[in-house]
Amino acid sequence: MSPRPLIGGGPLWALALAPLLALTLLSAPAGAQEATPAAPAAAQGAAAQTPATAAAEAAREARLEELRYQHMWVAFGAVWLVLFVFVRQTYARSAAVSARLDELKGRLALLEGREGREGREGAGANGGARREEG
């Protein structure tokens, strides 16, 4: 089987590299510590909260909640996308190779049929010649 070309090697190729590229671009340097979104703002102290800070805190929490839902949906979308692309690509390849196999088997049967006929005809001609000689 001849090597397949690098470009057009299937969607799995792009799918495999995209997350790694994204990770490299978006990753934080080692040791960098951001405040975790899940961490409560308890350090400020509940007693010290004014209505303004409480409102800001509520808005921040609402943004975080929205972000969590967004990430959850994107993650589930990614799971489905990967499975769908993989299954689709497998079926497409299976259909293509089945068609090729059928075509090759047809050509082989035709060739063997022709050779068999020629062989029989050849044998028949030789037999006739032997009878004439006799």
Add this chain to the structure above:
Amino acid sequence: MAAAGLFWAHWLAFVYVPMEGTMRAAQRIFYFHLPSAWLCYVGFLLCAGASLLYLLKQQSRHDALALAAAEVGLAFGVIVLTTGPLWARAAWGVWWRWEPRLTTMAVLFLIFACYWLIRSFGGDSAPVRKFGAALAVLGAPNIFFVHVAVTRWRGDHPNNIQLEPSMRVALYSTLLVFMVVFGLLVRLRYRVHLEERAAAALSRRLSRLGA
């Protein structure tokens, strides 16, 4: 059946399981992230086992199984490396950290991505098969390092999480469904590789016959 199982797993992860207190909705990613990681390991281990058999016995079907298992393992690896950062951003505030579990997992993925690239684009000759098989056999032990990364090198990645009973039900149900999907995909892919080899052999026979 597998599609119905996937819908059932989604129902468990979205509806049946209660909302986790700290990470809230983002925690639901866990029910697909962890089974995908385990099946990614299974795929790579299966690839290494079949590759070892191929190196010992030189039978084409072992090589076809190794390639099929690596491809499915990589698909689950893509799921792990996509859902992981999405979960990390919501839980830790960063997409990625160069901590031991994540780094070793990325290395493991890259080793088998190399295997797949070599096998897909390097032709299907015996030396390429043997080279790929050796790479898979030597790359698979990295799974051990991924597994022990959190305890040995004190990483940030969660490990041995205590789950509520309902969460355990959802996790193991999703794992079961993913195992069925994994088995089906490996079987499908294995058949495709065997058929491709049969077609290549038939094509060579026809060219010898001069057709």
